[in-house]
Amino acid sequence: MKLGIVGYGSYIPKYRIKVEEIARVWGKDPQSIKKGLIVNEKSVPAPDEDTATIAVEAGRYALKRANINPKDIGALYVGSESHPYAVKPTSSIVAEALGITPDLTAADLEFACKAGTAGIQMCMGLVGSGMVKYGMAIGADTAQGAPGDALEYTAAAGGACYIIGNIKRELIAEINDTYSFTTDTPDFWRREGKPYPKHGGRFTGEPAFFRHVINAAKNLMEKMGTEAKDYDYCVFHQPNGKFYIKAAKSLGFNEEQYKYGLLTPYLGNTYSGAVPLGLSNVLDNGKEGDRILAVSYGSGSGSDAFDITVTSRIEEVVNKAPKTMDLLNKKKYIDYSIYLKYRGGIKI
Amino acid sequence: MVVRTWRHINERYCLIGTRCKTCGRVYFPSRNVCPYCRRKGKLEEYKLNGKGKVYTYSVIHAPPKDFEKIAPYVIAIVELEEGPKITAQLDCDIDEVYIGMPVEAVFRRIKEDGEDGIIDYGYKFKSLEN
Amino acid sequence: MRDVAIIGYGQTKFGELWESSFRDIIVEAGVKAIVDANIDGEDLDAMYVGNMSGGLFVGQEHISSLIADYAGLNPIPCTRVEAACASGSLALRSAYLSVASGHHDVVLAGGVEKMTDVADATAAIATAADQEWESFFGATFPSLYAMMARRYMHEYGLTIEQLSTWSVIAHDNGSKNPYAQFRFKTTLEQVMNASPVAEPLTLMHCSPVSDGAAALIVCDADKAQEFAPKDDIIYIRASTQASDTISLHSRESMTTLNAARGASKKAYKLAGISPDSVDVAEVHDCFAINGLILLEDLGFCKKGEAGKVVGDEEKIRIDYDEFVTVNPSGGLKAAGHALGATGIRQVGELYWQLKGDKNCKDRQANIKNGYGISANVGGTGGTVCVHILSNERK
Numbered sequence: 001m002k003l004g005i006v007g008y009g010s011y012i013p014k015y016r017i018k019v020e021e022i023a024r025v026w027g028k029d030p031q032s033i034k035k036g037l038i039v040n041e042k043s044v045p046a047p048d049e050d051t052a053t054i055a056v057e058a059g060r061y062a063l064k065r066a067n068i069n070p071k072d073i074g075a076l077y078v079g080s081e082s083h084p085y086a087v088k089p090t091s092s093i094v095a096e097a098l099g100i101t102p103d104l105t106a107a108d109l110e111f112a113c114k115a116g117t118a119g120i121q122m123c124m125g126l127v128g129s130g131m132v133k134y135g136m137a138i139g140a141d142t143a144q145g146a147p148g149d150a151l152e153y154t155a156a157a158g159g160a161c162y163i164i165g166n167i168k169r170e171l172i173a174e175i176n177d178t179y180s181f182t183t184d185t186p187d188f189w190r191r192e193g194k195p196y197p198k199h200g201g202r203f204t205g206e207p208a209f210f211r212h213v214i215n216a217a218k219n220l221m222e223k224m225g226t227e228a229k230d231y232d233y234c235v236f237h238q239p240n241g242k243f244y245i246k247a248a249k250s251l252g253f254n255e256e257q258y259k260y261g262l263l264t265p266y267l268g269n270t271y272s273g274a275v276p277l278g279l280s281n282v283l284d285n286g287k288e289g290d291r292i293l294a295v296s297y298g299s300g301s302g303s304d305a306f307d308i309t310v311t312s313r314i315e316e317v318v319n320k321a322p323k324t325m326d327l328l329n330k331k332k333y334i335d336y337s338i339y340l341k342y343r344g345g346i347k348i
Numbered sequence: 349m350v351v352r353t354w355r356h357i358n359e360r361y362c363l364i365g366t367r368c369k370t371c372g373r374v375y376f377p378s379r380n381v382c383p384y385c386r387r388k389g390k391l392e393e394y395k396l397n398g399k400g401k402v403y404t405y406s407v408i409h410a411p412p413k414d415f416e417k418i419a420p421y422v423i424a425i426v427e428l429e430e431g432p433k434i435t436a437q438l439d440c441d442i443d444e445v446y447i448g449m450p451v452e453a454v455f456r457r458i459k460e461d462g463e464d465g466i467i468d469y470g471y472k473f474k475s476l477e478n
Numbered sequence: 479m480r481d482v483a484i485i486g487y488g489q490t491k492f493g494e495l496w497e498s499s500f501r502d503i504i505v506e507a508g509v510k511a512i513v514d515a516n517i518d519g520e521d522l523d524a525m526y527v528g529n530m531s532g533g534l535f536v537g538q539e540h541i542s543s544l545i546a547d548y549a550g551l552n553p554i555p556c557t558r559v560e561a562a563c564a565s566g567s568l569a570l571r572s573a574y575l576s577v578a579s580g581h582h583d584v585v586l587a588g589g590v591e592k593m594t595d596v597a598d599a600t601a602a603i604a605t606a607a608d609q610e611w612e613s614f615f616g617a618t619f620p621s622l623y624a625m626m627a628r629r630y631m632h633e634y635g636l637t638i639e640q641l642s643t644w645s646v647i648a649h650d651n652g653s654k655n656p657y658a659q660f661r662f663k664t665t666l667e668q669v670m671n672a673s674p675v676a677e678p679l680t681l682m683h684c685s686p687v688s689d690g691a692a693a694l695i696v697c698d699a700d701k702a703q704e705f706a707p708k709d710d711i712i713y714i715r716a717s718t719q720a721s722d723t724i725s726l727h728s729r730e731s732m733t734t735l736n737a738a739r740g741a742s743k744k745a746y747k748l749a750g751i752s753p754d755s756v757d758v759a760e761v762h763d764c765f766a767i768n769g770l771i772l773l774e775d776l777g778f779c780k781k782g783e784a785g786k787v788v789g790d791e792e793k794i795r796i797d798y799d800e801f802v803t804v805n806p807s808g809g810l811k812a813a814g815h816a817l818g819a820t821g822i823r824q825v826g827e828l829y830w831q832l833k834g835d836k837n838c839k840d841r842q843a844n845i846k847n848g849y850g851i852s853a854n855v856g857g858t859g860g861t862v863c864v865h866i867l868s869n870e871r872k
Binding site: 352356377403404405406407408409410411412413414415420421423424425432433434435436437447458459468470471472 | 598604612616618625628673675727
C-alpha cells in the first residue's frame, strides 16, 4: 500500500537577527562564527508567537494544499522541545484551531530536534494500519539558546506540517520507506524547569550528530538498495550549516542535491522544524519523479530517515499556500535589545 | 479566567459566529438573539473566512499591562467580507496601516495569565499586501 | 407625572484628592447639596448615587449602605446606579422618575468616583468597553475613541488642529472654574505635541483620572417653593436615556452616537424646544472627539461640521453669542472626569449657569432663552443620558 504526503505547509516568523549583532554584544568576531557555523542570521519569534501559533499557521497552509475536510484527520502530533506548557498539550490547541476536534487522537512529542519526523512516522503507522484516514504531524520550535552560548547564534523559530494519507490520487509525494537509528547519547539536554539547554560541546559532533545521521541514511539506502546518486535531493538536520554540508558530502551527495534542503544559513536551527522545513523547500521546488532522502537528528539521540518520491500532483498544490522561500525572504531585522525583550530576556 | 477563555475557543480560534437564517445577517461574536428579527430570527453557527479590510485603527502608545511588551501596537476595527466588524490587533508596522488596507486573520497569542497561568490564543490580522 | 425641580447642588473639587477617601468625598458633596437646598437631611425620601466601579477602584461594593451610613442618614433608602461613565446622570434620572411619579417628594441624586487609590486606573476604566471582544484583544478605552476620531477624520476631513482646539477652549474655561482639576491654559502646539496615548489622540485630548463627588437635591416642583426662593429653583424639563451596542465595532457608524441622537431628540420633544433655544450645554468630552460628535448629535450643527464650528470659528466659546456655550465648566477635559460623578457635575454646572450662581461668575454664559442641556455618555456610547433644564417651569 502506498503511503505519503497529501499536504504540507510551513511557517517562519518575520523577525531576524544577524550573527554580527549577537557577536557585537558578546565581543566575538562575527566572521569566524559565520564561517565556522555557516550561519548568517536566524529567525526570531514575535512576542505573540510560540510553538502553538507556528504549528497552527503551518497547519492551515497544509490544509489549503491538501484540500481535505479537517474532520477527516484522525491523529495529530506536534513535535517540539519548546511547547508553551510543560503540562497541557500544544496538539489540542492546534487541533481546535484547525477545526479537527473532537474525533481524533492527539499528543505532544519531544525528542529534541527530531520530534517532528517522529510524528510523521507515527502517522504513517496509523494511516497504514487503517486506524485513521489522515494523520497530521507538525515539527515546530521557538528554540532557546542561553545568552552568550554558541547556540544563541543558531537557535531559531519556525515549523512545518505534513498531512499523511494513503489515497493514491491525493498524494503529492509517496513515502517509500522509513528507518530510524536510536541510542542513548547525551550530547544535548535541558532539565525540567530550566530555561536553556546545555550541551557537550564537541561531543555533539562525531559520536552524536554524525554517527546517527550517517547510520540512519546508510541503513535506509541499504534497505532500499540505493546510492546517493539515485536521489535528486537530500535533506539533513541542520544545527548549523557546517554539520549539514559535512554529513551530506560524507554520504556522497553534491551541492545540487543538498542545497534546497539547507535553510540554516539564513534561518538558523529551527530544531523540530528543521528537517520538516528543509523538506518543504525541496517539495516547493520538486517535480514528478524526484526522489528525496530526508534524515532528521534529535539529540539524546536518534535519526529518522525517509525515502520519498514526488508525484505529479505537486504542481497542483504548490502555489496554494506560501512557499518556504517566500516566508524566509519576508523579514525584518531587529537588534539585540529588542531580541532580548521579545525572548523574555528582560524581566519586568 | 480559564473558563471564559475555554468558552470562546470556537470564536477566538476559528472565527465562528452566527448567522440569522431569517434575515441573513452575520454576527460576530455570536448572538443568541438577532436584534433585527428577534423572536422570528433563527441563528445558526457560521464560519467567517477571516478576510476583510481595515475600517478604522489606532496606534496604542499607552498599553494595558498585558500588552506592554509589544507596544506601540496597532489596534483596528476590521470589516470582514461577510459583513461583521471586529476589533483586533494588526500584525504590521505602525506606519504601514491605513483605512481600507486588506487583511487576513492569523492565529496568535493574545495574552497570558502571568508566567504560571493559562495562555489565551486568538485572532490578529495581517496585511495582505506584502 | 409631576414637574420636578432642582433646589440645591454641591460638589467637591475634582482631581487627585489624596487626603480624602471614597466616603469622605460623597459625604462632602451630599452635605453641601443639602445645605445649599436649605433642607434637613431627614427631609430626604431617598438617595440615588451613580458610581461606575467602587469594586475595582476601592474594592468596595454595597456603597449604597456605606453612603447612607456615613452621611448619618439611616434609614433613608439609598440606591447605587451604574452605567459606566453615565452612572451619574442615570442616578439623577432615577431620582427624577421617583419624584415625577409622586412616590417621593425630596430626593438626593449623587455621583462619586474615587479613582486614585489604585496605581493604574486603566484596567478598571476599560471595563466600560466590551471586556470579551474589545479589551481582551488589547483595545484600550482611549483607543476606541481614537478609532472614532480616525474614522471621523477619514469621513469628514477633520484636522488634528480642529480636534485640538477643543482642548484649548476646555482649558480656557477650566481655568475659571475653582472646582476644576486643571486650571492651567494650554496651546494648540502643547495639545498636539503632548505624549501620544492612542493615535491620533495625545494625552491632551483625553480627560484625566479624577476623584470627585457631586450631589443635587431634586424636589417636586410645588414643594420646591417651600424650601427655596424662586431664583434658586431650576426645573428639569426632560430626562431621557437611550441604549446602543456595548462594542464600538457593532455600530453601523462610528462617527455618531445613536443613543445621543435618540435621547436628545426625545428630550427636545419633551421640553418642547429645538436646539436653537439652548443657551448652555455640558457635553461628555471624555476625549475631544466625543465633544465634537455630541455637538452634531445634539443638533447644534450638521454632521461633519463640528470641526469647523469648534476648530476654525471657535463658536463654542463662552463669549460667542450666536452659538450655544459649550462646557463652561471646562468639561471632562479640564474640570476632571470622576466617572460616576460626572453626570451630576454636568447638571450641577447647568443649575449654576441658569440661575446665575456666584460659583460661575467668571464663566457665566449668556442666558437668553433659559435652557441648558447635558449629555452624559457611558462607555463608547452604549448608554447616553440627556437632561434639559430650564429656569421656567413650563
